[in-house]
Amino acid sequence: MKRQMQQMEGQMKQSPWFISQEQREKYQKIFAFFDKGSKGYLDDEELQGAFKQTGLGREALGHAWELANPEGEDFFNLNMFSVAMHLLFQHRHGHPLPQTIPQELVYSISLFP
Numbered sequence: 001m002k003r004q005m006q007q008m009e010g011q012m013k014q015s016p017w018f019i020s021q022e023q024r025e026k027y028q029k030i031f032a033f034f035d036k037g038s039k040g041y042l043d044d045e046e047l048q049g050a051f052k053q054t055g056l057g058r059e060a061l062g063h064a065w066e067l068a069n070p071e072g073e074d075f076f077n078l079n080m081f082s083v084a085m086h087l088l089f090q091h092r093h094g095h096p097l098p099q100t101i102p103q104e105l106v107y108s109i110s111l112f113p
Contacts (some may be wrong), residue, residue, distance in 0.1 A: 004085070005008070015102065015104040016090050017086070017090065017092075017095075017098070017102035017104040017105040018104040018105065018107070018108045019082060019086050019105065019108040019109060019112075020053075022085065023052060023081055023089075024082060024112055025086045026079065027078075027082040027086065028082075029079060030050060030053075030081075030085065031050075031078050031081050031082075032079050034046045034047075034049055034050045039045070040077065040078070041075040041076060041077050042075060042081060043074065044073050044074060044075075047065075047075075047081075049075075050085070051064075051065070051084070054085075054088045054092060055092070056088055056092060057105045060088065060091055060097060061088070063087075063093070063097050064084045064087040064097065065084060066084040066095065067083070067084070067100070067101055068080045068081070068084035068087065068101075069078075069084075079109050079112070080099070082109060082112075083101065083105060083109060086105065089103075092096075095103050
């Protein structure tokens with residue numbers, strides 16, 4: 001059973017949807033840049049500024065927003081922001097945006113505090 005879990009984790013880490021520690025640190029830096037008041041979350045205006053930096057169109061931005069924010073919150077915390085940015089960066093690198101949050105992405109975000 002333990003070996004199966006290790007194999008599954010190894011496969012997840014190979015997925016483009018898995019957030020590595022290095023990627024997480026990059027998203028944290030971007031988040032901190034846009035979190036002007038060090039509130040620990042980004043509001044609508046701050047998010048729009050961050051998302052525009054990706055250079056992607058409204059459709060992709062809106063889809064990533066919805067995937068990362070299924071509850072329809074008015075703000076994004078660091079985890080929500082990391083999910084959205086990871087989706088957008090992977091999309092920029094040629095991966096089609098998924099219809100639902102990939103399991104690998106959910107798993108990788110759970111590894112961070």
